[in-house]
Amino acid sequence: MAELLDRNTRAEALDTLKGWSPVEGRDAITRTFEFKNFVEAFGFMTKVALRAEKMNHHPEWSNVYRTVVVTLSTHDAGGLTELDVKLARAIDRLAGE
Numbered sequence: 001m002a003e004l005l006d007r008n009t010r011a012e013a014l015d016t017l018k019g020w021s022p023v024e025g026r027d028a029i030t031r032t033f034e035f036k037n038f039v040e041a042f043g044f045m046t047k048v049a050l051r052a053e054k055m056n057h058h059p060e061w062s063n064v065y066r067t068v069v070v071t072l073s074t075h076d077a078g079g080l081t082e083l084d085v086k087l088a089r090a091i092d093r094l095a096g097e
């Protein structure tokens with residue numbers, strides 16, 4: 001099972017993961033993505049879903065029209081692990097960054 005990130009690694013990850021923020025009261029990170037329209041948003045979600053399934057690491061997320069809010073944490077570990085950092089980086093790439 002993935003280990004919780006130590007304080008330094010967590011700070012470093014948040015520093016390099018532009019656009020992601022810590023979640024108040026939880027050991028998790030979140031980012032909101034805005035797309036041109038619903039089809040773009042859903043296409044992004046489809047790509048992320050396939051990548052998450054491949055990693056066996058899944059986001060907590062919501063979608064309203066062209067907005068997708070993604071929150072990452074490792075449930076098995078009870079907080080942030082390398083899996084969350086890896087998936088966040090993959091999500092940023094899939095968002096076209």
Ligand SMILES: C[C@H](O)[C@H](O)[C@H]1CNC2=NC(N)=NC(=O)C2=N1
Binds near residue numbers: 058
């Ligand atoms: C058995 C366990 O549920 C699975 O290994 C995976 C599924 N996807 C997951 N996703 C996330 N975010 N955290 C997990 O701990 C997790 N566990």
